[in-house]
Amino acid sequence: MKFDGTDLYAALIHELKNNLGLLAMTLESIPLQGESGHDGAVDASRLLCQGVVDRLHQALRVYKAADQQIHPAIDAYSPHDLVHAVRDRTIALCRGRLHVETQLDPDLPAIWFFDRDLIEMALINGIHNALAHAASTLRIEASMREGCLALIVRDDSAGYPAHILASMATDGPYPTTGTGLGLRFSRLIAQSHDNKGRSGELRLCNDPGAVFCLMLP
Numbered sequence: 001m002k003f004d005g006t007d008l009y010a011a012l013i014h015e016l017k018n019n020l021g022l023l024a025m026t027l028e029s030i031p032l033q034g035e036s037g038h039d040g041a042v043d044a045s046r047l048l049c050q051g052v053v054d055r056l057h058q059a060l061r062v063y064k065a066a067d068q069q070i071h072p073a074i075d076a077y078s079p080h081d082l083v084h085a086v087r088d089r090t091i092a093l094c095r096g097r098l099h100v101e102t103q104l105d106p107d108l109p110a111i112w113f114f115d116r117d118l119i120e121m122a123l124i125n126g127i128h129n130a131l132a133h134a135a136s137t138l139r140i141e142a143s144m145r146e147g148c149l150a151l152i153v154r155d156d157s158a159g160y161p162a163h164i165l166a167s168m169a170t171d172g173p174y175p176t177t178g179t180g181l182g183l184r185f186s187r188l189i190a191q192s193h194d195n196k197g198r199s200g201e202l203r204l205c206n207d208p209g210a211v212f213c214l215m216l217p
């Protein structure tokens with residue numbers, strides 16, 4: 001999918017405006033310390049704030065390149081370390097609201113080649129979505145599939161709506177409840193990872209909850 005830089009900036013600014021508006025409203029509603037409802041509203045504010053920070057971080061990575069392309073800095077990293085780091089961030093983000101599990105394939109290689117920072121950002125997009133939609137459980141998995149490292153965020157939500165799955169298959173635009181930048185950024189990040197003539201992919205499916213899968217060649 002091709003992005004027009006101006007459209008992306010407009011979508012980004014629109015999203016940040018909405019999120020900061022929501023954050024201001026949530027902060028406004030925080031009861032005094034010690035009053036009931038205090039912790040929930042503080043947690044919601046933290047999550048909103050972290051979402052804005054994560055989005056700005058990845059937007060800067062994507063846009064700072066003059067040609068608006070993502071140039072990954074590929075190096076050797078441990079998939080085990082990556083999954084554990086993402087699990088720790090997820091636990092911090094969800095504050096006990098969801099049960100967070102990991103599943104590492106016994107055949108997982110000790111190292112794989114990718115841009116650690118970018119791939120963590122892509123996974124965090126899947127995590128933010130799971131936090132918004134999961135009923136009770138989120139699982140981060142790593143395994144080998146079709147010769148690629150498969151990094152998966154799986155949840156027990158009702159699954160992706162059909163139009164999202166269809167638009168992912170055709171690379172087309174999709175209507176969303178939010179700005180819909182999360183999946184697009186993740187797909188761009190996956191596609192920017194190529195190796196031996198093969199490009200990375202973002203694959204989405206329902207099983208029966210949402211399954212967000214980054215395939216890294």
Ligand SMILES: Nc1ncnc2c1ncn2[C@@H]1O[C@H](COP(=O)(O)OP(=O)(O)OP(=O)(O)O)[C@@H](O)[C@H]1O
Pocket residue numbers: 015125129130133134155157158159160161164175176177178179180181182183184210
């Ligand atoms: N884990 C999930 N379970 C169910 N539906 C999901 C899940 N993740 C995403 N979706 C659906 O896919 C849409 C697109 O997701 P995407 O992350 O691209 O955008 P967004 O979450 O709406 O906004 P943004 O990520 O830009 O803040 C969502 O609006 C939602 O309808």
Ligand SMILES: [Mg+2]
Pocket residue numbers: 125128129178181182183
């Ligand atoms: Mg999202």
